[in-house]
Every structure is written in structure tokens, then in C-alpha cells.
Amino acid sequence: MPDKVIFGVDIARGSSRAKEKPAYAVVVLKDAMAQHHHMVSLHKVLRMAWKERPQFIAIDNIYELAPDRKSLVSMLSKLPHETKLVQVTGGEHPEPLVKLAKEHGITFDRFDPGAEALACAQLVQMGTGHEVSAFEDKTLIKVSRGRSPGRGGWSQNRYRRKVHGFVRQRAREIEDYLNEQSKLHGFTYTSNVAERFGGYSKAEFIVNAPRSAVQISSGKYGDVQVSASSIERDALIFK
Structure with a gap:
């Protein structure tokens, strides 16, 4: 069975707070091999994550990836559902990476972003670090009309009824x-529907399960729009 994939990331140029977009060093630990990638944009890091589906993305400071909480939550929402972001240096009170690495028998050149990224990945592989969680273990599913049915007229009313029927069917x-x-996994959910002539104008489900466990895809299905997303926490937490 292949090893879990782990990304180690360190900022190589610039800052997440600067006008110019930063570049990153990324190390991919996979099948006991370390693949080094240099001067990678955040957009490419996300594309790599969707290709490799890592279990963890390890970094020494989460705010190297985003300048503030709002931007960080947005970035986290773009990761694969099963990928966890880990701050290897700890949670609310992080330790220096060099000190932490030394305690685990890892030495590296702290002026080399690639070496620092590798150290982050190795530390997570050893079970060190705290997962950053921006979302509850709940999923919000919305079903709605894909477009407005318009106003007035017999044909518009017939079309509206037809679309409401499609929304109800999908819901x-x-x-x-x-x-x-x-029945299979024991999670529960609540639902709320807005009944309209011919069916539903919208329906919402709050599922007491993480997004990764709910196999509903977001997208447009004819005249029906489906959105499935994690429910955001009031504040970031470290687990």
C-alpha cells in the first residue's frame, strides 16, 4: 500500500501581505521519496494538491499562505476535502521550527526554503503539529432554481411551475x-424547503457530517443549481 502523500511548504520569495504574489518551495513526500518544486505560486500549490490529494500540507506559519483569516478560509475552501493544513510549530503558541526540528533529530539550513519545506513535511510525518480548522464537521446543501423564471404571463407561469418541479425532484x-x-453511517440532518406552485423554489439541508463524507457535487443540473459546502466556524481553531 503506498504511503500517504504529504506536502511541505515554505515561502521562498515575497510575502502574503505584499502586492506582488509570493512564491513557495514545495516538497512532496510520496512513496519514501521527496520531490522538490521551486518558486511555485499559490495557485499552482492548489493545483498540485488536487492532482496529488495529499493527506497533509505542512507549514511553519499558516499566514505565509494568506495575509488574514478571511483569505486563509478562502484558500482552505479551495483544497480537496480530505486535505488537512497543519502548522507544524504548534497552535496558538508556536515554537521555533529550528528548535522543534532539532528535538526530533532533524537538521536543516534555515536559509534554504526547500530544506525548511522538507523539515515541515518530515515533522508532520512524525505526527507533530496542529491541524488548522476553519470549518465545522457539518455540510450545507442548497438546491435552488438555476435561473430566475421571469415575471408574469401564462408561459412564464408554466415554466416557473416546471422549474419548481425540477427543484423538488432534485431535493x-x-x-x-x-x-x-x-442508515449506513449514523449521521443526521435537518431540512428546510420553500414550497411554491408546482414544487419547491429552494431546499436546504444541514448534514451533521464533514464535507468529505457527503458525496454530493456542486453544479448546475439543467434548471437546478446545487451547492454543497462546509459550514464555516466563527473562528479558526487548532486541533
Whole structure:
């Protein structure tokens, strides 16, 4: 069975707070091999994450990736659902990376971003660090009209009724899936629907399970829009 994939990341140029976009050193630990990538944009880091699906992205300071909480939450929402961001130096009171690495038998050149990224990945591989969590273990699913049905007229009313029927049909399909998963995995959910002529104008489900456990895809299905997303916490926490 192949090893879990781990990314180690360190800022190589610039700052997340600067006007010019920063560049990163990225080390991919995979199958006991370390692949080094130099001067990588954050956009490319995200693309690499979707390609490799790492279990962890390890970094010594999460704010090297984003200048503030809002930007960091946005970045986290773009990662694969199963990928966890880990601050290897600790949670609210981080320790110096050099000190922490030395305690775990790791030495590196602190002026070499690639070496620092590798140290971060190795520390996470040893079980060191705190996961940064911006989302609750809950999922919000919204089902709605894909576009406005317009106003007035017999043909518009007929179209509106048809679209409401499609929304209700999709909502019931999702509800059937959630009922099945509830029996299999034991999670619960609540639902709220807005009934309109011919069906529903919208439906919402709050599922007591993380987004990674809910196999509902966001997208547009004909005249119906489905959105599935994690529910954001009031504040970042370290786990």
C-alpha cells in the first residue's frame, strides 16, 4: 500500500501581505521519496494538491499562505476535502521550527526554503503539529432554481411551475441519498424547503457530517443549481 502523500511548504520569495504574489518551495513526500518544486505560486500549490490529494500540507506559519483569516478560509475552501493544513510549530503558541526540528533529530539550513519545506513535511510525518480548522464537521446543501423564471404571463407561469418541479425532484433525490447514508453511517440532518406552485423554489439541508463524507457535487443540473459546502466556524481553531 503506498504511503500517504504529504506536502511541505515554505515561502521562498515575497510575502502574503505584499502586492506582488509570493512564491513557495514545495516538497512532496510520496512513496519514501521527496520531490522538490521551486518558486511555485499559490495557485499552482492548489493545483498540485488536487492532482496529488495529499493527506497533509505542512507549514511553519499558516499566514505565509494568506495575509488574514478571511483569505486563509478562502484558500482552505479551495483544497480537496480530505486535505488537512497543519502548522507544524504548534497552535496558538508556536515554537521555533529550528528548535522543534532539532528535538526530533532533524537538521536543516534555515536559509534554504526547500530544506525548511522538507523539515515541515518530515515533522508532520512524525505526527507533530496542529491541524488548522476553519470549518465545522457539518455540510450545507442548497438546491435552488438555476435561473430566475421571469415575471408574469401564462408561459412564464408554466415554466416557473416546471422549474419548481425540477427543484423538488432534485431535493428528494438528495434526501433519499441522505436517508441511505444516515442508515449506513449514523449521521443526521435537518431540512428546510420553500414550497411554491408546482414544487419547491429552494431546499436546504444541514448534514451533521464533514464535507468529505457527503458525496454530493456542486453544479448546475439543467434548471437546478446545487451547492454543497462546509459550514464555516466563527473562528479558526487548532486541533
